[in-house]
Amino acid sequence: MERILEDWLLHTNRRPKILIADDQPTNIRVLYELFSAQCDIFMAANGEQALKICRAELPDLILLDVVMEDIDGHEVCRRLKADPLTSTIPVIFITAQNQAADEVIALGLGAVDFIVKPINSVIVRARVQTHLTLKLQGDLLRAHAFLDGLTGVGNRRKFDDDLLTNWRQCLRDKVPMSLILLDIDYFKRYNDRYGHQSGDSCLKLVAKTLCESLRRPHDKVARYGGEEFACILPKTKREDAVRIAEAMQERIRALDIEHLGSEVDRVVTTSSGVATLVPALGGGPEALLAAADVQLYEAKRGGRARVCAAGDE
Incomplete structure (x- = not known):
């Protein structure tokens, strides 16, 4: 397990997170003692609590009992796999059920392993180590596939x-979500005047500045296309999103990248459209994206190098 911890710290700068869900405190204590030295441990005594912790903490591995109060382990696994937010979290069932049919059911629900109680600590550690290694490798592969090759931020698929x-x-959670669409002003003229290599350097600097402008780990920056970027701000009110967009604009202007082909300044500037919505049943994020796009158009039409915002909170 020490090697696993080293790998996680190297690639993610954190320890792996394990959720132990079991209605017997003794079982939780045994598993906690096995893994707490190398992993951050979360504990749930029933199915509902396990689901709540999963959505809030997004553990890297779940050790799940089958027989629990309120919601059994099978239903917990079924709900986790049906939710895109938690569907990739590996689940290991640890249960007193010991029939082949029980294992078939568990694996059919999407579990990656099945361990019968009473547990053998050597076997459990070995299997947890294997699945944490696979989880890290999968996360790294997915992250690479979702990165924009030039700027290093998320690509359109990731967005x-x-x-x-x-x-x-x-x-x-019934909370507002905000989106910023940001476009570099007169970027084609920049490329024509300074060359595509300078254009690439400009895009990298802008992307880096956008990332540095965000403080929360769940705020995301992506290259939306060409010279356009998108910033996803969950749980963010309109006024806070506007403040972030304005700060981004000032920080990009402060880079002082010469742009003599621009009609609004002698340095690189940006136009931003901000939109905020509280998601509602029956709707999708397309409405938020369309609203931000309208505001970006208004920012360009109004003279560029500005932030335009709209929203319904």
């Missing part, structure tokens, strides 16, 4: 996934 995931989370 689409994050937009839908955060929309559903804000719908569940």
Whole structure:
């Protein structure tokens, strides 16, 4: 397990997170003692609590009992796999059920492993180690596939996934979600005047500045296309999103990147459209994206180098 911890710290700068869900405190204590030295442990005594912790903490691995009060382990697993936010979290069933049919059911629900009680600590540690290694490898592969090759921020595919995931989370929590669409002003003229290599350097600096302007880990920056970027701000009110967009605009202007082809300044500037909605049943994030796009158009039509915002909170 020490090697696993080293790998997680190297690639993610944090310890792996394990959720132990069991209605018997003795079982939780045994598993806690096995893994607490190398992992951050979360504990749930019933199915409802396990689901709540999963959505809030997004553990890297779940050790799940089958027989629990209120919601059994099978239903917990079924709900986790049906939710895009939690569907990739590996589940290991640890249960007193020991028939082959029980294992078939568990694996059919999407579990990655099945361990019969009473547990053998050596076997449990070995299997947890294996699945934490696989989880880290899978996360790294997915992260690479979702990155824009030039700027290092999320690509359009990553944006689409994050937009839908955060929309559903804000719908569940009944909180507002904001989106910023940002465009570099007269970027074609910049490329024509200074060359595509300078254009690439400009895009990298702008992307880096956008990332540095965000403080919360669940706020996301993506390259939406060409010289356009998108910033997803879950659980963010309109006034806070506007404040963030204005701060981004000032920080990009402060980079002092010469742009003599611009009609609004002698340095690189940006136009931003901000939209905020409280997700509602029956709707989707397309409405939020369309609203932000309208505001970006208004910012350009109004003279560029400005922030335009709208929203219904």
